[in-house]
Amino acid sequence: MDEAAGLRERKKAATRLALHEAALRLAAEQGPDRVTVEAIADAANVSRRTFSNYFSSKEEALFYGDTTRLRRLLELLHAEPADEPPWAALSRAALHLAAEVDDGPARAWLNRRRRLHGHPGLLSHQAAAYAAIERELAGELARRLTGPDQTLRARVLAATFLATVRVATQQGIEHPDTPMIDAIRAALAHAAPASDGGS
Amino acid sequence: MDEAAGLRERKKAATRLALHEAALRLAAEQGPDRVTVEAIADAANVSRRTFSNYFSSKEEALFYGDTTRLRRLLELLHAEPADEPPWAALSRAALHLAAEVDDGPARAWLNRRRRLHGHPGLLSHQAAAYAAIERELAGELARRLTGPDQTLRARVLAATFLATVRVATQQGIEHPDTPMIDAIRAALAHAAPASDGGS
DNA sequence: GGGAATCTTGCGCACCAGGCAAGTTTGCTC
DNA sequence: GAGCAAACTTGCCTGGTGCGCAAGATTCCC
Numbered sequence A, B: 001m002d003e004a005a006g007l008r009e010r011k012k013a014a015t016r017l018a019l020h021e022a023a024l025r026l027a028a029e030q031g032p033d034r035v036t037v038e039a040i041a042d043a044a045n046v047s048r049r050t051f052s053n054y055f056s057s058k059e060e061a062l063f064y065g066d067t068t069r070l071r072r073l074l075e076l077l078h079a080e081p082a083d084e085p086p087w088a089a090l091s092r093a094a095l096h097l098a099a100e101v102d103d104g105p106a107r108a109w110l111n112r113r114r115r116l117h118g119h120p121g122l123l124s125h126q127a128a129a130y131a132a133i134e135r136e137l138a139g140e141l142a143r144r145l146t147g148p149d150q151t152l153r154a155r156v157l158a159a160t161f162l163a164t165v166r167v168a169t170q171q172g173i174e175h176p177d178t179p180m181i182d183a184i185r186a187a188l189a190h191a192a193p194a195s196d197g198g199s
Numbered sequence C: 001g002g003g004a005a006t007c008t009t010g011c012g013c014a015c016c017a018g019g020c021a022a023g024t025t026t027g028c029t030c
Numbered sequence D: 001g002a003g004c005a006a007a008c009t010t011g012c013c014t015g016g017t018g019c020g021c022a023a024g025a026t027t028c029c030c
Helices: A007-030 A037-043 A048-054 A058-062 A064-079 A086-103 A106-114 A120-142 A150-174 A180-191 B007-030 B037-043 B048-054 B058-062 B064-079 B086-103 B106-114 B120-142 B150-174 B180-191
Strands: none
Touching (some): A007 A106, A037 A048, A037 A058, A064 A120, A064 A150, A086 A106, A086 A150, A106 A150, A120 A150, A120 B120, A150 B150, A180 B150, B007 B058, B007 B064, B007 B106, B037 B048, B058 B064, B058 B120, B064 B106, B064 B120, B086 B106, B086 B150, B120 B150, B150 B180
16 A cells, blocks of 8 residues: 655654554543643654644544545545446445455454544544545546536535445444444445436 | 523523624634634623633534524424334425525525635534534434334434535535525435335 | 522633744755 | 755744633522
């Protein structure tokens, strides 16, 4: 994923990851709001000021994993054939991602991420993370649609799809025994729009 | 809506509204992040500390109007017959609300609200406002559903429906000439799930 | 009228975002 | 490999913020 792309870039990625993981660990241990930015920075061997160079808030650091995963989802969607009905393409991308999470090294992330569950105050920040991707997703989808309501359709599709993925992820987090791919499949089944591929 | 319910309650409601409107006005005039909590409190003739008694952040004050309307949506849903298919009930409630916004005194709110548009940094806070309602909506919907996946279905429905309403509202804000009810109708048409009323 | 409940306010404190200006590290070229 | 430019890190500092606390004001209700 992050090929050898220059020392500088790799170091930055490492720092970002370290901050994210420190945030996740400390939040799990002490509760998200008992953790200060300074503590996170310390745990990642970096100054408080540097933390601000990477994330604009504690919460952004916490949800960096989600953000990364959503970016990956965009990539996967991009790889889907352009003539596939949009919802089908989205579903395939989501299932692909879920499979990666279940098998790949992202499993570790999932487990750490689980420990954040049960802090309802963070839900709004999760929603914010998803909202940040929504515009990009809508843009990508607009390219796959034709017809008069193209923009509106793209936005609705992006919003409902991401909402579904969010719920499915939540579900997967709450039920550690269920593979993520099953959670995604179940949620998508309930959300499939009546008309996909129409004009 | 707010019957004579005791002086104390009415005063509190008035203060909350005053803070909300002051926030909206100042944010429109100077840009959301150039406004301080203190300025909002001053404009509403209240101390900075009192602001915090009503809202936990500037953004919460800004989106109080959205929150109020979403609460109203819950009320309207509650008034729908319990045996109606869920998506149909949701749609009717949303259309009812849109009609109120187009005709009633909420029009003024819409116009003030429009001036907030074009500050993308606020989108995440809007999403947060919707997320806060989502759990309640899912609870209400769960009562209307039966079957094994009841909870999951309710969550997916709540999330996708609110996402749709959010997009429609956004659309209605961006196109002042289109009545809100048309925006809602159009968005809902695209989002209707394939199976409504199933088990 | 008067006591209980609730709300407002000022004060104080820990925390936070982000501008600025050294100092340090990495990338690139010869 | 020397050396310069670009990029990154850090400390310092300032204007803001969220919230606990306790004193004073207001409303409620008998």
